Amino acid sequence: MVSTPAPAPGVAPPGTTDQAAALIEFRQVQKTYSNGFQAVTPFDLSVGAGEIVSLVGPSGCGKTTVIRMAAGLSSVSGGELVRRTDQLAYVFQDPTLLAWRNVRSNVELVAKLKGVDKATRAAAATAAIEMVGLGAFEKSLPRQLSGGMKMRVSLARAITSAPELMMMDEPFAALDEFTRENMQNQLLRLWRANGFGAMFITHSISEAVNLGHRIVVMAARPGRIARIIDSPSPPTKDDAPRDKAALADTAELVSSLLAGDK
């Protein structure tokens, strides 16, 4: 199934339409493990610059396999995967911090490993730490932070490496409801400031609808795309008010698609 880029009335979602601008394109990509297990059947998907695509679906639908292939952590067994950027950041479900390094040192880590010079990465880290509201905790160690704060460190670290494409594998799944909403807002704020494209995996329908310019609904056994929905009221750069009723309808639609998948 190919996404049909129908521009939402009023605001055009950024980068959804132009194939040439796509950061990453899956063309009939599939994944079959050596034991014959078909994790993902052939599918097409593209993510444009500055576009957030959320992937939602039941366990075992191949969501994680899709972004692992996108990040090059997993090989592609068929089809063609075109990635037009090397500026990737991966955000795991766990904060994945170095326990013996403080917040600033953790935030600078990936940029440092990538060889970004000291002044540049320090400036980027300062901005990112400020943006996630951890300015007062630069010297704190991970164990001194709450779960949500650690996740914010993880986000700040991803941003500091100046990614064009963020791969996010259920980053907020382990957090409580309040923290989770807060983190979604943090993420959108970072997105408005940095304009990265993102593939965002989630189990939560409301999270998928709130964050995505497009929502990819996946189905399991075998893993496949059930439908790609353009958000009727996607997040915008100017933080325009969202059409809550339309988003609620979308959530309803996603929910029924997921319920229909047995």
Next chain:
Amino acid sequence: MTDLSTHQPTETAPVKAAPPAPSPGPSRLVAARRFVVPPVVAAVLGLAIWQLIIEIFALPVYLLPGPADVWAALTTDAGPILAAAKVTMQEALLGFGLAALSGFAAALVMARWNIAERGLYPYLVLLQTVPIVAIAPLFVVWFGAGITTNALVAAMIAVFPIAANTLQGLKSTDRNLVQLYRMAGAPERVQLFSLRVPAALPQILTGLRIASGASVIGAIVGEFVAGIGGGEGGLGYVITLNATQLRTPELFVAVLMASAVSLILFAIVATIEGQLLKRWHESALPTEE
């Protein structure tokens, strides 16, 4: 949509602030009383029962000396016994250092290259299974009865716990962290020293702790054999000498000294461990009641 500028209050408050300051005087005294008084009472009671048994059954000193006999032996022989303890300590430290360096290096190589692990590990296990008492005379033949031989015997039994624990630690790094390093294009060497070694510190230090006791045992075994071969010095030599002459109080003193040497070495490693891990690792965090 929620106002972005407001954070949830639960979000901005740290779960745990800076580590609690050292407890003030009174509660430390209470803690000291709780942890010092019971073992001291037990020791006093034990010594009293020990002396009592000797009095009741009229046991000869060569069979079981009383606490008073042991104390007398310790005070009269203090000079030579301390000198022997010093020799043993030197051998143990030397062997321990040698084992730490070679065990750590072997673990690094095995963690870095799988083929090295497959090639070396079986022999490391084999080294552990060789009866040390049987191999020590060979060392005496090669290196003579002396400090070199004893330190080598100590190193030989201390190297396995260090290498095995370090390797285990280096191989159990969080997978996601490893992928983070890989995706950032970090070379294996950087990944090893910036990620795997610090993450393995708790296991490395556990290996060193076990090895500290083992190296003292190794040094003493070496001295037993060297003593037979005519070498002098060290607690192992003192033990063999006094055992053959049935000087049981002196034997007791030597055994106590050997324990003391082990304890000192153990305490050194434990202190280093606490210092290295106290900032971040669960095992070294102050317990909260």
